[in-house]
Amino acid sequence: MTGSEPDHPDPHKEAGTMPVTQEQAYRFQATFDGLCANINAAILGKDHVVRLALTCLLSEGHLLLEDCPGTGKTSLARALANTIAGTQARIQFTPDLLPSDVTGVQVFDQNTGQFDFHPGPIFHSIVLADEINRASPKTQSALLEVMEEGRVTVDGKPREVGKPFMVIATQNPIEQGGTYPLPEAQLDRFLMKTSLGYPDHEAMVALMQDAARRDRAGHVQAVMPAANIAPLSRLADHMTVRPEVLGYVSELATATRQHPHVKLGVSARGCLAYVRCAKTWAISQGRTSVTPDDIRTLAKPILSHRVLVNDEAVFDGVTVDAVLREIFTQVPVPLVRAA
Structure with missing residues (x-):
């Protein structure tokens, strides 16, 4: 990224429990915009998805990308890791991949007569779990x-992976043969689900004009140390969320559970994820409180993989998106003044 490095909020200021000030919100917005601009140098024409991915990271969550091959999923993960000077690893999920290939394994050292732990690729800041549904x-x-x-x-011993830590998992929606669909319990652990999609005409032309630079993500330079992610996350945690907005999220979740076409609605974990993401999204816009518009903007990436329609509805052609549109039409929007 060219130009000066964006200002970073003072970690001492957000360490307390005071509400976020307007000055802190503006500084957070400037930092967030700078990080997005840096990533956008590698991922052309996908600013909204980049903002969602960065929101996911700052909300201490994980991202599921369901996309066709060649849309830039790996480049997004690498560009994000390079931008925050974090470590990165790619795990190619295959049917013969073992759990120890992900987490690590204890190896006996004959010289010392003890077992030494060899950490797996999960011990990195950004972990790309490529085609996660192909593993057992x-x-x-x-x-x-x-x-x-x-x-x-x-072997019974817990080991911290450190912070920041984010899993970016990918799925190919086209080739489903020989795959193992993710169980609902694991889907619920992904903070967001989205897709990059193909680039638009202008972005495609720009990519072809710059075809000589094959590794765009590799040219992304760091603009922030990884240690600064945690203070930013703590600052977003102190955003104001009025009771009306919390009630709105609760009513939306209840509506998903009571909808006649839904057999699995939004869980309590999903509601907490919704609010956590909304806080980060709101402060990234330079505001000091969450509005219903933030809730509506984040509805699809946060709710689409947490709502499961029943078999009869699937047979009738009912989609999750259609159910969510109906719910957001029926649940009244609270009147909350933006801050």
Whole structure:
């Protein structure tokens, strides 16, 4: 990224429990915009998805990308890791992948007569779990603990993976033969689900004009140390969310559970994820409180993988998107003044 490095909020200021000030919100917005601009140098024409991915990271969550091959999923993960000077790893999920290939393994050292732990690729800041649904359920389950608690347990001993930590998992929606669909419990651990999609005409032309630069993500320079992510996350946690907005989220979740076409609605974990993301999204816009518009903007990436329609509805052609549109039409929007 060219130009001066964006200002970063003072970690001492957001360490307390005071509400976010307007000055802090503006500084957060400037930092957020600078990070997005840096990533956009590698991912052309996908600013909204980049903002969602960065919101996911700052909300201490994980991202599921369901996309066709060649849309830039790996480039997004690498560009994000390079931007924050974080470590990165790619795990190619295959049917023969073992849980120890992800988490690590204890190896006996004959010289010392002790077992030494060899950490797996999960011990990185940004972990790309490529085609996660091609691995067996046993291997998929190796991610459950680390995605929820930020640690893995090997031979009864828990080991922290550190912060920041984010799993970006990918799925190919076209080739489903020989895959193992992610169980609902694991889907719920992903903070967001979205897709990059193909670039638009202008972005495609720009990519072809710059075809000589084959590794765009590799040219992305760091604009922030990884250690600064945690203070930013704590600052977003102190955003104001009025009771009316919290009630709106609760009513939306209840509506998903009571809808006649839904057999699995939004869980309590999903509601917490919704509010956490809304806080980060709102402060990234330079505001000091969450509005209903933030809730509506984030509805699809946060709710689409947490709502499961029943078999009869699937047979009738009912989609999750249609159910969510109906719910958001029926649930009244609270009147909350923006801040």
